[in-house]
Amino acid sequence: MDPLLEQLLAGFVDEAQEIYDRLTRSLMELEKSPAQGPGFDDLARGLHTLKGSSATLGLEELADLAHRMEDVVLPLRGSAQPLPGPLVDAILKSLDCWMARLRATAAKADLPDLAPSYALLAAVKPAAPAKAAAKTAEPSAKPAEVAADFPAAPAANDDTQADSWRVSTRQVIALLHEVERLREVRLRLDERRRELEKAVVQLDRLGIQAETAEARAVLLGVRRSLVGDGEEAADIVASMEDGLKAISTMPVRTVIDPLRRAVRDLCKATGKQAKLAVVGAEVSLDRRVLEQLRGPLVHLVRNAVDHGLEMPDVREARGKHREGALTIRIEQQGNMLFIEVGDDGAGLDLEQIREAALRRALVAPEDLGNLSTQQLHQLVFRPGFSTRTEATEYSGRGVGLDVVRNQIQALQGHVEVQSVAGQGARFVLTLPADLGSSPVLVVRCGEHQLGIPMAAVESSRAARNGDLRVGRSRVQLDHREQLIPLQDLGALVGLRQPEVPADGQPLLILQSQGRRLALSVDEVLGDRELVIRPLPVEVRDLAAWQGAATLARGELVLILRPDFLVVDDSLTARALHRTALETGGYLVHTASNGRQALEQLRHSAYDVMVCDIGMDEMDGYELTAAVRQRAETDSMPILLVSARDSDNDRQRGTAVGADGFLTKKDCVSGRLLSEVSAVIARRKGAA
Amino acid sequence: MKLQPRATKEIAPELNELLVRRAERVRSKTSQVDEENVLWVAEFPIGEETYALPLETLRAAVPLKMVTAVPLSPPHVIGILRFQGQIVTALSLASLLGGRGWREDPAVLLVVDPGFGRLIAIDCERIPKPTGLPHALVEEARARSTGATCEITLPGTRQVQLLDLLRLMDRRQGQDKR
Numbered sequence: 045m046d047p048l049l050e051q052l053l054a055g056f057v058d059e060a061q062e063i064y065d066r067l068t069r070s071l072m073e074l075e076k077s078p079a080q081g082p083g084f085d086d087l088a089r090g091l092h093t094l095k096g097s098s099a100t101l102g103l104e105e106l107a108d109l110a111h112r113m114e115d116v117v118l119p120l121r122g123s124a125q126p127l128p129g130p131l132v133d134a135i136l137k138s139l140d141c142w143m144a145r146l147r148a149t150a151a152k153a154d155l156p157d158l159a160p161s162y163a164l165l166a167a168v169k170p171a172a173p174a175k176a177a178a179k180t181a182e183p184s185a186k187p188a189e190v191a192a193d194f195p196a197a198p199a200a201n202d203d204t205q206a207d208s209w210r211v212s213t214r215q216v217i218a219l220l221h222e223v224e225r226l227r228e229v230r231l232r233l234d235e236r237r238r239e240l241e242k243a244v245v246q247l248d249r250l251g252i253q254a255e256t257a258e259a260r261a262v263l264l265g266v267r268r269s270l271v272g273d274g275e276e277a278a279d280i281v282a283s284m285e286d287g288l289k290a291i292s293t294m295p296v297r298t299v300i301d302p303l304r305r306a307v308r309d310l311c312k313a314t315g316k317q318a319k320l321a322v323v324g325a326e327v328s329l330d331r332r333v334l335e336q337l338r339g340p341l342v343h344l345v346r347n348a349v350d351h352g353l354e355m356p357d358v359r360e361a362r363g364k365h366r367e368g369a370l371t372i373r374i375e376q377q378g379n380m381l382f383i384e385v386g387d388d389g390a391g392l393d394l395e396q397i398r399e400a401a402l403r404r405a406l407v408a409p410e411d412l413g414n415l416s417t418q419q420l421h422q423l424v425f426r427p428g429f430s431t432r433t434e435a436t437e438y439s440g441r442g443v444g445l446d447v448v449r450n451q452i453q454a455l456q457g458h459v460e461v462q463s464v465a466g467q468g469a470r471f472v473l474t475l476p477a478d479l480g481s482s483p484v485l486v487v488r489c490g491e492h493q494l495g496i497p498m499a500a501v502e503s504s505r506a507a508r509n510g511d512l513r514v515g516r517s518r519v520q521l522d523h524r525e526q527l528i529p530l531q532d533l534g535a536l537v538g539l540r541q542p543e544v545p546a547d548g549q550p551l552l553i554l555q556s557q558g559r560r561l562a563l564s565v566d567e568v569l570g571d572r573e574l575v576i577r578p579l580p581v582e583v584r585d586l587a588a589w590q591g592a593a594t595l596a597r598g599e600l601v602l603i604l605r606p607d608f609l610v611v612d613d614s615l616t617a618r619a620l621h622r623t624a625l626e627t628g629g630y631l632v633h634t635a636s637n638g639r640q641a642l643e644q645l646r647h648s649a650y651d652v653m654v655c656d657i658g659m660d661e662m663d664g665y666e667l668t669a670a671v672r673q674r675a676e677t678d679s680m681p682i683l684l685v686s687a688r689d690s691d692n693d694r695q696r697g698t699a700v701g702a703d704g705f706l707t708k709k710d711c712v713s714g715r716l717l718s719e720v721s722a723v724i725a726r727r728k729g730a731a
Numbered sequence: 732m733k734l735q736p737r738a739t740k741e742i743a744p745e746l747n748e749l750l751v752r753r754a755e756r757v758r759s760k761t762s763q764v765d766e767e768n769v770l771w772v773a774e775f776p777i778g779e780e781t782y783a784l785p786l787e788t789l790r791a792a793v794p795l796k797m798v799t800a801v802p803l804s805p806p807h808v809i810g811i812l813r814f815q816g817q818i819v820t821a822l823s824l825a826s827l828l829g830g831r832g833w834r835e836d837p838a839v840l841l842v843v844d845p846g847f848g849r850l851i852a853i854d855c856e857r858i859p860k861p862t863g864l865p866h867a868l869v870e871e872a873r874a875r876s877t878g879a880t881c882e883i884t885l886p887g888t889r890q891v892q893l894l895d896l897l898r899l900m901d902r903r904q905g906q907d908k909r
Contacts, residue, residue, distance in 0.1 A: 225816040492800065537802040580811065581849065582820040583804050592799070592811060592818055600799040600811055600818065 053150045056097060063090045064143050065298075068136065068305050075132045079123040088118060094142065103149065109142050109158055112165045119170045133312070134164040136305070213332070216292050223284045224575050228594050230277040235598075237270040293328040296374050299338050300325050303345050307370060310349045317356050317367040318349055318387075324374035329381065333475065336455050337383070340448040344385040344471050345370065347445070352389030352469055362466070364388065381457075386470040392463040394420050400429060411662070421461050425449045476576070476590065484574045484593065485552070486601060487565040489534040493601050495593060496563075498571055500606030502553045507545035507564065514544055521562040523553060530562040537588055537604075554606060576603050621654055621685075621716060630720070638662030642670060645677055652681040652724050654716070657693065665700045672701040681723040685711060703727060769863030773841070774891065775855050777825060782880070783864065784843065784894045790814075790850060791842040792858050795821075798840065809854060814842050821852040827899055828879070845896035869893060 070087040077083070095110035113135055120127060138161040148155050240263055247260045300322050307320045329337075353359075353368035360366050373384040397420050401407045406426050407415065415423075423429060427446040448471075452459045457475030483498035505523075513520040513527065519542075521530040530551070535542035545551060545564035552563045574593035578584060590605040625632045633648070635641035639662060641655070653671065657664035664684050671677045683704040684697040694705045703723040706715060742750075772783035791814065798810040798821045807826035811818050821840055837854035844850055864883055872881040872893065879899035880892040 221816060228816075492802070539802050577818055579801075580818055580820040580851075582822070582851070583801050583808055583811065586801070586803050588803050589801070594813060598813065599797075600813060602799065602801060602811075 050150075052101060056101060057146060057150050059097070060094060060143065060146055063093055064139055065301060066090055067139060069301060071127070071132050071135055072304060072308055074127045075129060076126055078125060079120045079127050084121055088114070088121065091117065098146070103146070105158055106142060106146060106149075109138060109145075109161060112162065113138055113142075116165050116169050128168070129312075131168040134161075134168045136309075137161065138165055216288070217332075220288055220292065223281065223288060224577070226277070226284070227281045227575060228598065230274065230281050231594070232598055233270060233274045233277060237267060237274060240267045240270065289328075292331055294331050294334055295325060296327050296329055296334065297322075297325040299334050299341060300372060300374075303341060303372070306342060306345055307349060310346055314350065315355060316349060316353050318353055318370050319367050320345070320370045320372065322372045322374075325372075327374050327376050327381075329376075333381070333455060336451060337473075337475075340451045340459075340473065341372070341383070341385065343445070343448045345372075348385060348387040348389065348469070352387040352391075354390055381473075381475045383473040383475070384470055385473075386468060388468040391465045391467055391469050392421055392424065392461070393465070397421075397423055401426075404429065421463060424461065425459070476578075482574065482576060483571055484576070484601075484603060485571050486569040486595070487533070487550075487552070488567040488569055489537070489565055490539055492534075492539060493569065493595070493599075494533065494537070495572075495574065495576075495601045495603040496552065496554070497576075497590070497603065497606060500554045502555045502560070504550060504552050504568060507547060507549045507551050509547050512544065519544055521551065523562060526560075528553070528560045528562050530564065533563050533565050536563075574601070574603075621711065625654070625717065625720065638664075638667035638670070641667060645671065645674070649676070650680060652683065652720055654683045654685060654720065657684055657686040657697070665696055668697070668702050669700040679727060681720075681727045683719060683723050685716075768866050770866055770869045771861060771863055772891075772893065773859035774862045775857065775859035777828070777856075780892055781890065782824075782892045782894055783859075783862070784841075784896060786861055788843045788845065788896060789841060789859075790844055792855075793840050793842060793852070795838055795840050795854060798852075809852075812840065812852060814850060814852070817850060819850045819852050821854065824853040824855070827853075843896060845900055847897065847900070851896075851900070864891065864893070 067087060067090045070083050070090070073083050074087065091110055091114045095107050095114065098104075098106035098110060116131060116135065117127075120131075141156055141158060141161045144156045145158065147153075244260065244263050244267065247256050247263070250256060304320055307318050310316075311318050348370050349368075353370075354362070354364075356366035359368065369388045371384070371386045373382075373386070375382045375384075394417065398412055401420075401423050402409060402412065406423060406429060425445045425448075429446065449459050452473050452475065455475050457473060460472045460474075461469060462472070463469035484495040485498055485501050486493055486495050488494075507521075511522045512530065513522065519530045520527045530545070532540075532542045532545070534540045543564075550565050550568045552565060552568075554561045554563055572593075572595070574595075576591040576593050578591050579586070579589055583589070588604060590603045592600045592602050595601050621632075630651070633644060633650070635644050641653070645653075655664045655667055662670075664686075668682050668684065671680065671682065681704075682702045683706060684693075684702045685706050685708060686693050686697075687708050689707045697705050703726060704719050706719050710716070710719070771786040773786050773789050774781060774783040776782070793812070793814070795809075798812045800810040801808055804810075807823050809821040809823050812821055813819070819842060823837075837856055839855045839858055840852040841855050841859065842850055842852045864885070868883050868885065869881075872883045873895075875881065876895075879895050881895070883891045883893055885891060
C-alpha cells in the first residue's frame with residue numbers, strides 16, 4: 045500500500061470510529077422517537093461522510109455499503125414514526141461489518157465478507173419512498189444529490205487535520221513523567237529557599253558585621269529570586285498539569301455509550317427489557333485506565349442482562365417493572381475511582397452457586413456447607429465458574445468474572461460483589477486513578493513518616509483516657525456515642541507491638557468501604573498535595589501500600605491503602621508474628637489461608653508451623669489434621685494461635701496433633717518466640 | 732638562559748638489570764590488561780570474599796541514607812529510593828546471596844540495571860573499585876556455573892565471584908512464588 049495512503053487510512057479509522065459511535069447513538073434514539081429533526085440529520089450526515097471519505101480513499105466496497113445504508117434510511121426521513129426495529133438492527137449490524145472491514149483493510153488482515161450486510165439491508169429496504177419523505181431525494185439518487193438535501197457534514201477531517209496532531213501515547217506519558225519531576229524540582233526550590241532563610245537567620249544571630257554584610261546581602265538577593273522562581277515554577281507546573289490532564293484523559297462516557305448498544309442487542313436477543321442509567325459519565329479519566337476498563341464493563345453489563353434481569357413476565361409477577369433497571373455509577377474520590385454496576389434483577393442465586401461450585405469441583409463437598417454468603421458470592425470470581433449448564437451465545441462458557449477480576453487487579457484495583465436475593469446485585473470496582481496529585485495526610489509513627497489518603501480521613505482528635513475501652517484483645521474508642529475499633533498504626537504495619545494511646549495522643553477517624561476505625565499515630569505532620577506513584581515491582585504486591593510520593597525534601601513517603609487499615613486484621617497478625625520470628629533469626633514464609641499453607645508445605649520443608657485457629661475456608665484444626673496425615677509433615681512442630689483462651693480449644697488442638705497453644709494476647713506479650721523454640725525442642729527431644 | 736642537555740650518568744650493572752626487569756614486568760602487565768580482552772567490573776568485598784559485577788550494569792553509587800524503609804516487605808528488601816525521577820527498590824545483596832554477612836555496615840547503594848527493563852539498587856560496604864577480568868577466564872567460569880555467581884580464579888590464586896544479577900533476581904522471584 046502507498047505509504048501516504050496507509051497514513052491517511054490510519055487517521056480515517058479513528059475518524060470513522062467516532063462517526064460509528066455517533067451513528068450508533070442516533071440509531072438507538074431514533075428507534076424510540078420520530079425519524080426527524082437533528083437526530084435524523086446527524087444519522088444521514090454521518091452515513092454520507094463514511095461514504096464520501098471511503099470513496100476518496102479508494103475503498104469502493106465500503107463506499108458502496110455506506111450508500112446502501114443511506115438507501116435504506118433516507119426514504120424514512122421526516123416520518124412521525126420511530127425507525128422500525130428490524131431496520132435499525134440491519135443498519136447497526138451493517139455498520140459493525142463496515143467498521144470491521146475498514147479495520148481489517150488498515151491492518152492488512154483478511155477482509156470480512158459484506159454480502160450478509162447487503163442481504164440484511166435489501167430485506168429491510170422500504171419498497172417505496174414514504175409520503176413524508178416525498179421531498180427528499182430518491183433512494184437511488186447519486187451521493188452528491190442526496191448530500192444536497194441536508195446540511196453539509198461538518199468538515200471534521202479538515203478541522204482535525206488543521207488543528208490537531210497525532211502524538212503517540214508513549215510521548216504523552218513521557219511528558220507526564222517529566223512534569224512530575226518538574227513538580228518535585230519545584231518542591232526542592234521551596235526547600236532550598238527555606239535553607240537559605242535559615243542561613244540568613246544564623247548570620248543575623250552573629251550581629252551586623254562588616255565581614256558578613258556582603259554575603260548576607262547576596263543571600264537575601266538569592267532568597268528573593270528563589271521566591272519569584274518558585275512561584276513561577278509552580279504556575280508552569282500547574283498549567284502543564286492542566287494541559288496534560290486535558291490531553292491524557294477522556295470522559296467515561298466514551299466507554300459507557302457503547303454499552304447502551306450492548307444492552308439493546310442483548311435484550312433483543314434474549315427477549316428481556318432493560319434501561320441503562322448512568323451517573324457520573326462526565327468524570328474524565330486517564331485514557332490508559334479507560335481502555336483497560338472497556339472489557340470488564342462489557343462483561344459486567346452483559347452478565348447483568350443475561351444472568352441478573354428476569355424476563356418481563358417474571359418481573360411483572362414479582363411486582364417489578366417489566367423493564368429492568370441497570371445502573372452504572374462512577375465516582376472519583378482523590379486518587380481512587382469507584383465504578384458500580386448494578387441491576388434490580390434476581391440477585392445471585394446461592395443454591396445455583398453451590399451446585400456450580402460442586403459441578404466444577406471448585407470446593408470440596410464437605411466444605412460447601414461451611415461457606416458464608418459472602419464466601420459463596422466470592423466463588424463467582426473463580427476461573428471456570430458459571431451457573432449455566434449449557435453455553436449460550438452470551439454466557440455459560442465459564443469465562444467472565446475471573447477475567448474481570450484479573451483485569452481490574454492488573455490495574456492495581458479490586459472488585460467486590462454485593463447481592464440480595466430477589467432485589468439484584470451490585471459489582472463495585474475500586475481502582476487507583478493515578479493522574480495528578482491528591483490530598484494526603486502525613487503522619488509519624490516512630491521514625492517513619494506515612495501518608496494516608498485524605499479521602500479516607502473523616503476527622504482527627506486527641507485520645508482521652510475516659511473514651512478508651514481497653515479489652516483483653518482489643519481497644520475501642522467511644523467516639524460521638526459510638527464504639528469503634530482503635531488500632532495503633534505502628535503495630536498495624538509491623539513497626540512495633542500494639543500500644544494503647546496515651547492521653548492526648550493524636551487519633552484519626554477513618555472511613556473506608558462503609559467501616560470506621562480509629563487509628564492512633566505519634567504525630568500528625570499535616571496535609572499535603574502529593575503525586576502518588578505506584579511502587580516498584582519488588583514491593584508492589586504488599587497489601588498495605590497504595591504507592592509512594594515525594595515530599596518537599598525529596599524523600600519518599602509511603603501511602604497507606606485505606607481498606608488495608610480498616611479490614612484486614614489477620615494480615616496484621618501475620619505481619620506481627622513474622623516480625624517476632626524474624627527477630628529470633630527465623631526465615632518466615634506466610635500463607636493467608638489453610639489451602640495456601642498446604643500448597644506451600646508441598647513444595648518446601650519447614651522447621652515449624654504457626655497457625656491461627658480462626659481462618660476462612662479451612663480452620664487451624666482442620667489444617668493441623670491435614671498436615672498430620674501427610675508423611676512428610678507428620679512430625680513437624682505445630683503451634684496453634686487462638687483469639688480465645690479456652691480449655692476446650694486447647695484440648696481440641698492437642699487432639700488433632702498440635703504441639704503447642706498460644707492466645708493472641710500471649711503473642712502480643714512476646715511469648716511467641718519462646719514457645720516456638722519450645723515446641724521445636726520438644727519434637728527434637730521426642731525424636 | 733641557555734639550556735644544556737643533561738649528561739647521561741653511568742649506572743651500576745645491577746641497577747640496570749633491576750630497571751630492565753621492572754620494564755619487562757610493566758610491559759607484561761600492559762598485555763594482561765589489554766582493554767579488548769578484559770571485562771571491566773566493579774569489585775567489592777562481602778565478608779571475606781571478593782565480588783564483582785559488570786561495570787556496564789552499574790548506573791550510580793549513592794549513599795544508603797537516601798532509602799525509605801518499606802514496612803511489611805520481605806527481609807531482602809531494604810526500602811525504596813528516588814533515582815532520576817524513578818522509584819527504585821533497594822535490596823540487600825547479602826540476603827539475596829543467602830545470608831553472607833558484611834564486615835562493615837553497608838554505606839553505599841549501587842544502582843544497577845540487571846537487564847530486565849528496570850533499575851534496582853543493591854547495598855555495598857564501600858564504593859567499588861573498577862578492575863578488569865580476563866575475558867577468557869570469565870567465559871570459562873561462566874560456562875562452568877549454573878548459579879547466580881561464577882567463580883573466577885585470577886593469577887596468584889585470587890578469587891572473584893562474578894555476579895549474574897539477572898539470575899540472582901530470577902532465583903529470588905522463584906523463591907517468592909514458592
